[in-house]
Amino acid sequence: MNAMSRNATYNFAYLDEQTKRMIRRAILKAIAIPGYQVPFASREMPMPYGWGTGGVQVTAAILGPDDVLKVIDQGADDTTNAVSIRKFFERVAGIETTTHTAEATIIQTRHRIPEAPLAEGQVLVYQVPIPEPLRFLEPRETETRKMHALEEYGLMHVKLYEDIAKNGHIATTYAYPVKVEGRYVMDPSPTPKFDNPKMHMSAALQLFGAGREKRIYALPPHTEVVSLDFEDHPFEVQRFDRPCALCGAEQVYLDEIVLDDRGGRMFVCSDTDHCETRRAEGHRGELGGELSGEAK
Amino acid sequence: MRNESTALDGGFSAPVQDAQAVFRAVMDAMARPATIVEIRPPVTPPAPLPPIIGAIASTLLDADTPIWLDPTLGQSPEVGEWLVFHTGASFTDQPGEASFALIGDGSAFPDLDTFAQGTQEYPDRSATLVIAIEAFDGGTPLCLRGPGILDRATIAPRGLPKDFAEQWEENTQRFPRGVDLVLATGDSLVCLPRTARLIAREMEV
Numbered sequence: 001m002n003a004m005s006r007n008a009t010y011n012f013a014y015l016d017e018q019t020k021r022m023i024r025r026a027i028l029k030a031i032a033i034p035g036y037q038v039p040f041a042s043r044e045m046p047m048p049y050g051w052g053t054g055g056v057q058v059t060a061a062i063l064g065p066d067d068v069l070k071v072i073d074q075g076a077d078d079t080t081n082a083v084s085i086r087k088f089f090e091r092v093a094g095i096e097t098t099t100h101t102a103e104a105t106i107i108q109t110r111h112r113i114p115e116a117p118l119a120e121g122q123v124l125v126y127q128v129p130i131p132e133p134l135r136f137l138e139p140r141e142t143e144t145r146k147m148h149a150l151e152e153y154g155l156m157h158v159k160l161y162e163d164i165a166k167n168g169h170i171a172t173t174y175a176y177p178v179k180v181e182g183r184y185v186m187d188p189s190p191t192p193k194f195d196n197p198k199m200h201m202s203a204a205l206q207l208f209g210a211g212r213e214k215r216i217y218a219l220p221p222h223t224e225v226v227s228l229d230f231e232d233h234p235f236e237v238q239r240f241d242r243p244c245a246l247c248g249a250e251q252v253y254l255d256e257i258v259l260d261d262r263g264g265r266m267f268v269c270s271d272t273d274h275c276e277t278r279r280a281e282g283h284r285g286e287l288g289g290e291l292s293g294e295a296k
Numbered sequence: 297m298r299n300e301s302t303a304l305d306g307g308f309s310a311p312v313q314d315a316q317a318v319f320r321a322v323m324d325a326m327a328r329p330a331t332i333v334e335i336r337p338p339v340t341p342p343a344p345l346p347p348i349i350g351a352i353a354s355t356l357l358d359a360d361t362p363i364w365l366d367p368t369l370g371q372s373p374e375v376g377e378w379l380v381f382h383t384g385a386s387f388t389d390q391p392g393e394a395s396f397a398l399i400g401d402g403s404a405f406p407d408l409d410t411f412a413q414g415t416q417e418y419p420d421r422s423a424t425l426v427i428a429i430e431a432f433d434g435g436t437p438l439c440l441r442g443p444g445i446l447d448r449a450t451i452a453p454r455g456l457p458k459d460f461a462e463q464w465e466e467n468t469q470r471f472p473r474g475v476d477l478v479l480a481t482g483d484s485l486v487c488l489p490r491t492a493r494l495i496a497r498e499m500e501v
Contacts, residue, residue: 032489220444
């Protein structure tokens with residue numbers, strides 16, 4: 001049925017085969033050099049830069065007819081970016097899509113890593129706006145390339161130190177730089193630093209695509225990913241002082257939702273699939289009971 | 297005429313799906329070094345090009361990727377014509393200029409450091425060697441660790457040069473430069489990216 005609904009005017013998964021070969025070669029080199037940004041000839045896609053053109057190209061290059069695709073934007077399956085990319089691949093590849101993390105073989109993401117641990121064989125594809133972790137410290141590509149070549153990352157530590165000097169703690173909360181296998185400093189894309197520990201020794205293959213900046217990089221499974229820090233200021237993730245208002249989950253990343261114009265607000269799971277799965281299992285938060293029809 | 301028909305036949309029957317399936321096998325293998333990944337080669341190239349190497353070539357090569365062929369494959373005009381027709385790639389006789397080296401006899405090929413190593417700035421500009429070997433057991437055991445390997449993994453590829461372990465050790469020490477290998481038997485492959493480091497060969501028998 002899916003194959004019937006596919007738009008046959010396009011090649012499978014939109015990209016032409018030569019483009020896929022070029023991207024596939026870049027992906028293989030990216031896997032062989034974890035954390036290193038491989039240049040690739042990024043194509044114009046039928047969506048604007050900033051909407052995940054890099055991630056879409058990586059997904060299109062690896063996608064097969066048997067894959068099940070999940071797309072999330074800020075952890076949610078039902079936001080504009082996620083819905084439009086999911087529909088794009090349903091239309092140009094005729095593949096099955098899902099919102100359930102465990103059912104997906106490929107998960108394309110913008111900003112979040114799902115709360116449920118990923119499994120062996122799954123691929124997580126990140127949409128990356130700015131792949132170069134040193135870019136805001138050194139605008140010249142020739143220089144940042146040399147810094148990576150010479151493993152000269154002092155500037156990044158100076159930046160984190162200046163955070164401490166000004167704020168008393170490392171104030172970087174997203175796109176928090178990591179070091180991969182003790183060699184390359186890598187930008188994990190604008191994920192909250194809450195998700196950095198999930199990259200470390202993940203069982204899934206992680207691929208990063210930056211369309212406008214024309215870079216692909218990768219983390220193979222079981223790869224050491226260490227967030228940069230100092231001995232006296234160790235890396236810490238955000239903490240939330242309350243559980244999810246809908247499903248009662250703790251130790252998850254929460255979004256703030258404004259309820260009215262009198263300061264009312266609630267905090268809910270950013271990962272919508274995680275929240276829905278927990279509620280289906282009967283977990284309830286302080287505001288979760290009345291919203292669910294199945295609760296007695 | 298005979299050569300022409302040999303060159304035209306035996307390519308992917310479903311180019312899009314076949315290339316994707318072969319690529320996913322290679323990607324999975326590259327992401328999990330020393331893991332044996334099975335594929336059914338969907339091409340039938342002329343001998344002596346092994347079908348599995350023909351399938352990988354059809355998947356990854358095009359006009360942007362100069363190929364180096366080892367003497368076993370290079371002496372066969374049919375193999376050259378088949379590769380040109382199905383990939384559009386050009387050949388080079390300088391190992392250092394090739395982005396892919398196709399090696400039909402894994403027991404004798406130039407040292408790994410004669411192939412393109414990439415540069416410190418662009419380590420991705422290094423060669424990928426696709427090497428036909430006899431089997432993934434029965435050879436000198438290689439105990440490996442690194443990204444993609446949970447703890448450690450051992451393979452014992454049979455049909456590689458005698459000094460392969462020393463050469464591989466040197467290759468991993470050149471990181472981030474270095475070549476990446478795809479080792480292939482009849483219907484399965486194992487990838488060795490430059491990150492797969494040898495643990496002291498205590499398992500040697």
